[in-house]
Amino acid sequence: MKLLIIEDEPEMLENMSQTLEREHYIVETASDYKTALQKIAVYDYDCILLDITLPDGNGLELLKALKLSGKDDGVIIVSAKDSLDDRLDGLNLGADDYLPKPFHMAELHARVKAVLRRRHFEGNQYIHIGNVSVQPENRRVTVDNHEIVLNRKEYDILMYLITNKTRLVTKSALAEHVWGDHIDQSDSFDFIYSQIKNLRKKLEHATINIEAVYGVGYKLETD
């Protein structure tokens, strides 16, 4: 899998490429409009992470150029602006997703994986981990070929943890992903525990474990 990160902030760029490289993606970077335009024209990428505000141009113009040349690289717009107009313009121009800064690394992985999955398998594919397999298309989960019924939140938690397997997922990242941005300001994120508890119960025959990490977050481990 080949990714391109277009981002003018060097440290932001470094963070993103570091974490994505660990997933064994081939990560290329561009820190200005001109370089990005050249790379887009010459190479094909599975997913492009696109910052809208670049020193020498607008990321949305890059998106337009990409779509005009008939390429169907996946595009996730990453923006500090979080403006509704940018979001709508971006999605209308054919971007796959919009990720406002700041975001959790876990969220970045989830978004990138979702895009890659949609583009390469059109959703018709199973994710196998241990004896658990998940079919994202119809949100079916089986353990040893026995279907287990999960509610929306339990499924979302499981998918998020699978996407970020062996990585520590903080409670706030999990809460924001599953319960939505609006859940913020709650006095603590401990309320997610009841759903985790239910999920663990349903996964008792699975070879994967949701491990609590010092009250900070959770991590999915395989036996």
Added chain:
Amino acid sequence: MKLLNHTSKYLAILLVPLISIWAFIFYYAMLDEIYDSLDDGLENQKVLLLERLPTNPEILEHNDLDLWSHAITPISKKQYEQFEDRNSDTLMYMLNERDFEPVRVYETKLAYNDNYYKVKFITSMVEEDDLIQDLVVYLIVLYASLMIAIVILNNLMLKKIWKPFHSLMRQLRDFRIEKNHHIKTIDTNIEEFKLLNTSITTLIDQSRARYLEQQHFIENASHELQTPLAISINKLELFLENTKLPADDIKTMASVLDNLGRLTRMNKSLLLLSKIENRQFVDEETIDFNSLTANIIGDFEDLASHKHIVLHLEEHSNLNFQMNKDLAVVLMTNLVKNAIIHGQRNNTVTIKIHEKSISISNFGVAEALNANLIFSRFKKISNDKKSTGLGLAIAKAISEKYGIGLEYRYSEEHIFKLTFF
């Protein structure tokens, strides 16, 4: 009191002495003129008498004033030489009026054929008391008509002249700096109003520019904070991933991350608030508040049950309202979240939907909160560390944008009521 009536009042007071003094001067000037003219007439009578004397010497026998309006009395030569002409006033009984009336007397002398005579001419005089009485009546009429004229003039003409001023005042009264109101000035050729118009236009343009600058400053500052926040959060997350740390260090890192998260949320809330105030949410659609509320309750179920709070929805009617969808979500979310966070454990949060209103009530501290402060920014009612103090301020800003009423009251429960007009 209006400026218009104010000037009229002073004018009315000022006119009294003015007219009185004028009347005094006018009276004496007129009287003087009357005397002058009477004396001239009496002298003329003497000339006429002298002219007629050679042909009618019997005139010299006229000695009855009542009959001839002149009386001739012979005098000695010595008396004649000592006599000087004199004018004087006196009273005479008038038969027609049956009263003593003032008359003007002219006493002179004449010599005819070496005989010397004193001649007394009289003429009826103006009755001063009548004159004064008439003068007073006419002056009162003049005063009254002047006042009526002034009041009519004020109310018709001055009102027209002051029109630009009143139009400006009306607009200033309704002026809100956060709304993009333009003050329309009426063209006028009055120097003072021109000055007022340009001064106010300049003042408003400058204030509006400052206001927008400040608004955008908050927005820009929030934007600029996003990237360093993102870098810090991600660096810490990477560090947590990469490094095997002892439990205590992980907890410390998590606490730093938590606080950065709080900072992020506060920043996002500030950004949202300034975006609402900068009117950046333009798209509107009809929002079904029943299903929206049901969805939000679904989102908050876990949080509520964690606090052992039961969310109770009472739908008495369907409620649809035209507004921006994201803002509708934020509005309801913030109110429900507020009720849960400040709600009492093991109790209920009730959401009632009526035809034109939604009320969200929770049990909590057993006294009313300060309704004036509750919607202010950063006025935290609880000592909850993780609350940004912006949730209700945002709800208020959204409701104000759409003219939705948002009120707080306390009656056993803390009740927030949205009224849709």
